[in-house]
Amino acid sequence: MKVLVTGAAGFIGSHLAERLKALGHDVTGLDCLTNAYSSALKESNVEALVSRGIKVLRLDLANDDLKAAVDGAEVVYHLAAQPGLSATTSFETYERNNVLATHRLLEAVKGSRSLKGFLNISTSSVYGADATGNEESVPRPTSYYGVTKLAAEQLALAYQRSQGVPVASFRLFSVYGPRERPEKLYPTLIRAILEDKPFTLYEGSEHHIRSYTYVDDIVAGLMAPLKVLDRCVGEIFNLGTTASTTTGEGIRIVEELLGKKARVVRTPRRAGEQDRTHADIAKARRVLCYNPSTSLVDGLKRTVPWFREHMALME
Numbered sequence: 001m002k003v004l005v006t007g008a009a010g011f012i013g014s015h016l017a018e019r020l021k022a023l024g025h026d027v028t029g030l031d032c033l034t035n036a037y038s039s040a041l042k043e044s045n046v047e048a049l050v051s052r053g054i055k056v057l058r059l060d061l062a063n064d065d066l067k068a069a070v071d072g073a074e075v076v077y078h079l080a081a082q083p084g085l086s087a088t089t090s091f092e093t094y095e096r097n098n099v100l101a102t103h104r105l106l107e108a109v110k111g112s113r114s115l116k117g118f119l120n121i122s123t124s125s126v127y128g129a130d131a132t133g134n135e136e137s138v139p140r141p142t143s144y145y146g147v148t149k150l151a152a153e154q155l156a157l158a159y160q161r162s163q164g165v166p167v168a169s170f171r172l173f174s175v176y177g178p179r180e181r182p183e184k185l186y187p188t189l190i191r192a193i194l195e196d197k198p199f200t201l202y203e204g205s206e207h208h209i210r211s212y213t214y215v216d217d218i219v220a221g222l223m224a225p226l227k228v229l230d231r232c233v234g235e236i237f238n239l240g241t242t243a244s245t246t247t248g249e250g251i252r253i254v255e256e257l258l259g260k261k262a263r264v265v266r267t268p269r270r271a272g273e274q275d276r277t278h279a280d281i282a283k284a285r286r287v288l289c290y291n292p293s294t295s296l297v298d299g300l301k302r303t304v305p306w307f308r309e310h311m312a313l314m315e
Helices: 011-022 039-051 091-109 144-163 185-194 215-227 247-258 282-288 296-309
Strands: 002-006 026-030 055-057 075-078 117-123 167-172 198-202 236-239 263-267
Touching (some): 011 039, 011 215, 039 055, 091 117, 091 144, 117 144, 117 215, 185 198, 185 247, 215 236, 215 282
Parallel strands (some): 002 026, 002 075, 167 236
């Protein structure tokens, strides 16, 4: 299949593009390489993609002409977004990079004769502080990120209902692994321990419950729809592991792998943070035959060495 992956220079997008290419698909990546986090990490990801024969287009979904990028695409994976929680990122930035960018991409593919699937990548943050229900649960986002990702998801589904764009949406739960954004929990923790620096922990976050999902399991879940696209159109799927653990337990595992305790410094609770996530994936199991299998211990055993080796990319 001819596949376009937006956000291909990012964490999940780069892994997905590589996997698609390895399986013989004709893959094009698209990314505007914003300065939301380490440009060195993104450039490294782009180099890896290009070395595997993947063309990467440097385009801004919210501003540039997208006609040539989407021409002939049979499947579009839309991962490009303004990620995560940030007290310094304005609502307008989230709106531009999550809602406006999605709208322009949908306009570009509208009416396409080749398109078989527009796979929108959403997040468990749309559920809000307690993300434990199934896809029928009422969304109650508590952050600009969650609000704008929910808006983007509903916009995409509206195009499915009104314009016939073959949209499906996938809500991802707490993805971690090699190439993860440097400001996320595990990269920050690993770096702090290796450099013997203080590790900032938001008050009470060690008690947060998470469905920490290894990136390979997420990529497998995103690949699965390719076999059943007709059953996915108009649907929403949760993707994540059903094994939930506390953030404190995750920290302990990293400390054991590195053989050193973190120097924890506590800071006030972050606004919009989720208290509990637990991925209900019954629907994905039934429709996609989705079966995540990587334990947190095994996933972190693969993650820690990668960040140890690539510390320079976290600047």
